[in-house]
Amino acid sequence: MDPVRGGAGGVAVPPVVCRFDEGLSPHVGEVRKLHARWCERHGIYPSAAVGELFTAMDIGDLACRMHPGGNAGDLALLADWSAWLLLRDDRWDAGEYLVEWERLAERDRVYLRLMRSGRTGEEPGSRRDGTRQDGLYTGLEDLCARLRRRAADNGLPDPVSAGFLTTMGTFFRGSVRQAFLQRRREVPDLKEYLELRRVTGGLDILTHVRAATDGFSLAGDALSGADARRLTLAADNICCWHNDLVSLNKELAGGEVNNLALVLVGDPASPCQTVEEGVEAVVGMIYSEQDEFARLGELLRRRGGPHARTTAWYVKMLEERISGIISWQDRCSRYQVERLQGERYGSP
Template sequence: MTPTLAAAGGPRPLHPAQPPYAPHPGYAPDHFRGPDVPPVHPFQPAHHLPDGHPADGPAAAAHPDPGNDPTRVADPATGALLDLWPGPDHPLLALQPHVSPWLEHLEASVMGWADAYDLLDSPAARDRLARSHLGALIARSYPAMGLHRADAVAGWFTWAFVIDDCHDRQPEGQIDYDSSAFRMLRLLTPDATLPATTTASRLDAILARVWHDLARDRSAAWRMRFTLHMTHFLAAFKYESLNRRHHHTPGLLGYTQLRRASGGITPSLDLLEVASDREIPPLLHETDQFQTMFKCASDVVVWVNDIVSLRKELVAGETTNGVLVLARERGGGLQDAIDAVYGRVGGWVAAFRQAREELRALSGQWLGLTRGERHAVESYADGMEAWMRGNLDWSFSSDRYRRADGVRLTSDTDLVRGGAPGHPDGTATGYARPYASAHGQQRPGPGYGHGLPAGPGHGPLQTPVHGTGRSWYEPARRDHVEAS
């Protein structure tokens, strides 16, 4: 039995305060839910498994091999089973899970972006992306997002997952991390316009398109925050690479700061304002209370990810992991370190909730705030709670962390180096590695998917035309507006 939408402690009543969004009548996320887990209605919390642990009961007894149980992994030193799921009374499990009604659309949109920009190495890589159910992570993390925002957000996550794999275990000297980060950051234009020249790689091209779709109607303050957090995310790849090269497990103080950047969670939380179509007033965004909430939610997500990814990273020889950091700091075993991580996570959840109450009181006293701005604060806080709980549930149901099969989404260093063959400076026009010739499959045409560029008035992505000088991000022209 998988803990896809489960928590310990027995069935709970539905949360009384449900967002006022109508569920999609065709919502049926059965393709990623285990057969023993009951369906979950959009915007309603999941019922919890009655056995006290998501993997307890007959299903677990029939499959003692940890390979069949995503909540347990064998300690490579002792062979003992490590329990990766939080205890039944953990504060993280008190957060109510929600799922967007657009889950199936999001799953298709992720695959559509990857196909249209030829980001994947092979059919096996494409299957790996499909099995990761990235759309389910988005659906759990942005449950109140409108359909008109879904494709742009899905595009950013597709880019983020692919660039993460691009940088993973790259040979020494293959990537100039500083130059790569600088080149990509230049695509985040202050006014969210598309670049005037052709992008240097397919990965650059999708980022340019996604940035335009996400940021064209955002405030200057939002664009600056998102760009800063993207700067941190891109810079962190360099330091993770150094840790791998030198087999170095960083100290707790430094790792805490690095991990918040390397996880990509801070720009992901910025997208909550895109998803809700509401922005928090800049001064409230900088209050101590909001910053505490932001950092606590970020740390909860990335440290839980360290626990969930432990199985894969032990096999891969990864050293930059919070469980390994705490095991070294505490001088104990891995289970002790996992329990210590969950102890820290519980403290962050408690600090988040206290700061949320203080911010609610503060915003109620702040003269000049409109009802809509106060609603934006509450919506953002709800979104951070959705992220903390949604990440936990998705992580244990996604094949991204359950299989250490060595299949990567891409190993094409040109995606991050930006230099086409024969053009090391990355200025080649129409740079491409044609999908049909590389993989024996045809790239989807302009009408593929769900009208990938988000927002009204934007048609589906234009299939790249190689050798014509047309930029990768040029959208197809449309004479009508598709209904959202």
């Protein structure tokens, strides 16, 4: 790992040391192949250029870092969901005009209708309303079908439930708000940004995926307490704020406003006057969240009781996610300015 990120003309960004062990599944080669076949089968990329960029990102590697103990099929499902969320988010980032946004908003409504319908996916893309031309539609159809089958294998109810749909809807709305702020070049206030950043990371969606593949239910009281909610928030913050650090120079080059370091500079209550000071503050905030996560994780593990098994799984799953995302983001070509400056990831 380079000691400092940022080349000539960029902001120096120190690396963040993750306190959790880094892992990588031995199935990574197979998962890469399975993920590539899925992307090709559904025509998930809107252009060859986008396909090349996403291939270089190595999302199969991301999945194998987030769940080093998973089998190849489950890891491929996790990789496919991760790619879908990134591509859908980038499609909004690329939208510049209101007419584009109207089409994109309708696509989001179509995606939610598809998830509500409970369609099995045996005949993907069979609709006659044009959705079969949309790789994200047929990809989502397949993802939901596979997730349902995996949950059934584990004796779980339909995982594409009301809770999952609420999480997806929140993700959709949050990314629309971020796109609106970006179009206006309007830096959000700190309170709004922290909430937007958390929901647009899409990590709660991946929690539903992991629960279904690992055989755990998110319903009930096991994860409903204040300590579990704060643990989840700490994990989300660590991953999302680290992303803001590694993507900072790319986003500065592209005129991005949705970045915690920039938001801190613009916040009247923040002492940060420069982007460099904003970076230093974000690094400190990440380490504080790591401390809080470790404290709460140990507390929840010691608590015991009827939900001890679910709680232990949840803490470990989040630890693997934090370590996996940090290690992947440190390596990912997505955040290299020279690779991505000026690229458009998607179009409606």
